[in-house]
Amino acid sequence: xxxxxxxxxxxxxxxxxxxxxxxxxxxxxxxxxxxxxxxxxxxxxxxxxxxxxxxxxxxxxxxxxxxxxxxxxxxxxxxxxxxxxxxxxxxxxx
Numbered sequence: 001x002x003x004x005x006x007x008x009x010x011x012x013x014x015x016x017x018x019x020x021x022x023x024x025x026x027x028x029x030x031x032x033x034x035x036x037x038x039x040x041x042x043x044x045x046x047x048x049x050x051x052x053x054x055x056x057x058x059x060x061x062x063x064x065x066x067x068x069x070x071x072x073x074x075x076x077x078x079x080x081x082x083x084x085x086x087x088x089x090x091x092x093x094x
Contacts, residue, residue, distance in 0.1 A: 001033040031064075038063045058083040 002020060004013045020026040039045060042063075044056050059070075061082035066075025082089070 001030045001037075035060060035064060054083050054086060057086055 002017060004017065009017070020030060038060055042056075042059065044052065047056065058079035060079075062075040062079030063070040065078040066072055069075060070079075
C-alpha cells in the first residue's frame with residue numbers, strides 16, 4: 001500500500017513501513033487500502049459492502065491475516081473469529 005515491492009525492500013524502506021504501521025492514522029490507511037485491494041481481487045468484488053454476507057467478511061479477514069496462506073487453519077480461524085465480532089467492528093466504525 002505504500003508503493004514498495006515487498007520482495008525487495010531496502011532497510012530504509014522496511015523502517016518506513018514499520019514506522020507507518022505504528023502510527024494509527026497511517027495504519028488504518030494501509031489496512032483499509034489492503035482490504036479494498038483484497039475485495040477488488042475477490043469473486044465478490046462487485047458486491048456492495050452492505051450486501052456482503054458474513055462468509056464474505058470472514059474470507060476477507062482470513063485473506064488479510066493469512067496472506068498467501070489464507071486457506072490454512074490459522075487464517076481460517078482468524079476469519080471465523082472476525083465473523084463472530086462483526087457487529088462490534090461495525091459499531092466501532094460508526
